[in-house]
Amino acid sequence: MRKRALVVGLGIAGMSAAIGLRRAGWTPVIVERAPKRRTGGYFVGLFPEGRQAAVDLGIADHLHARNPQRAARANSWSVDRRGRRRPALGFLDQPGEPAAVLRGDIEAALWQNITGVEVRFGTTPVAITEGPAEVQVLLGTTGTGAQYRESFDMVVGADGMRSSVRRIVFGPDEDYLTTWNAMICAFQLKQQVPSYEASDSIIIAHAKRAVWVFGLADHSPTALLTYRTTDIQEQFSGSRVQRLRSVFSGMDDPVARHVLDSLEEAPDHLFDSVHQVRMPRWSNGRAVLVGDAAWCMNLYSGMGATSSLRGGAALGAALLEHPDDLTAALAAWETGLRPFITKHQRTARLKQQMFVPSSRRAEALRSVLLGLVRRIRGRRPATEAGGPRTRALSGTPR
Helix, strand or coil: CCCEEEEECCCHHHHHHHHHHHHCCCEEEEEECCCCCCCCCCEEEECHHHHHHHHHHCCHHHCEECCCCCCCCCCEEEECCCCCEEECCCHHHCCCCCEEEEHHHHHHHHHHCCCCCEEEECEEEEEEEECCCCEEEEEEECCCCCEEEEEECEEEECCCCCCHHHHHHCCCHHHCEEEEEEEEEEEECCCCCCCCCCCCEEEEEECCEEEEEECCCCCCCEEEEEEECCCCHHHHCCCHHHHHHHHCCCCCCHHHHHHHHHHCCCCCCEEEEEEEECCCCCEECCEEECHHHCCCCCHHHCCHHHHHHHHHHHHHHHHHHCCCCHHHHHHHHHHHHHHHHHHHHHHHHHHHHHHCCCCHHHHHHHHHHHHHHHHHHCCCCCCCCCCCCCEECCCCCC
8 A cells, every 4th residue: 555644734845745755656645734825925046956856846847037137237236324236246146046936936836746635724733643553643623623533654744943743743842943033024025126127136234134125037026124133022022014114213225115115015924033943853753854844944044945845855765765664764865965954054144144244343244245256256247138037947047
């Protein structure tokens, strides 16, 4: 009989794991706490490892990069404290030349490729009990409160940074969440900041607070507000919009004003504290964690979507290589993946300084370093006029 796996979470990590499981000969069943599938979503960058995982999972042809064309002038601008804009190195100028995509694009492509997989909305695990040959899961329905038990050969927790599977199997959040004393708010702008081109990216990185606008070739930009704070709990009290207006008061810049005004009209946004998940092991018996539930690279790393795709694809490959030994498969999966995760978790601290400097001194040093890098690299050749503004993700990256 085909082995059955319960996948908890219908995000990038969960659907990637489901595709990997099915390719390994398993039957995945996905449960999702929300009443329906999430759509939309903000800008993310897919690095080479993520693009390769998209190929491995069979979704690359359903995605395209939204990277702006290279013009004769810069697409990224840095705005200083006097309101002066200068050409800058943006997020897409990192090594590896990430492909600009929307989170919703990735989830839609994955959704197309899990056709036939059973998905139960409004359902969440309540208890997980491992036996000698199976794992018993008590599932609850959020609408009616009804509960029922079901047996599986494995449970995959792909339910995010505050994973219920991790709490049930491994212990409380505080054992694994590292606090970064920072907040983020990301959402889609309806319109670009006035006086900027539609695909421009804009950076205002002041000490302890920053505004980023990520320009795309064929879609409205994503805005990111991020700031440092030592009182995380206080940030969740009261109105989020008023909280952010208070934090960014005094940043008298048209870009900041436009972003804050747009937040009030945004139908959906992400507002959360910044953490990483650090765990000595990602599996325990027949339970395994993937994506943010296991390692949560965090937004500053820029590797969240990449690591989730790679984690799901690698899990399927390990199960296919060890079809009759779950313990060996999970050990091989973690051994192969952990060096990549560890490397990018460590570099995220440096990237945090690039996103939101910790002090005026760090702000000045950031400006000097990025200016030096930009001068060393020089200006890249402009994209051929009239060339495609988007291209298949499976094609050669920009």
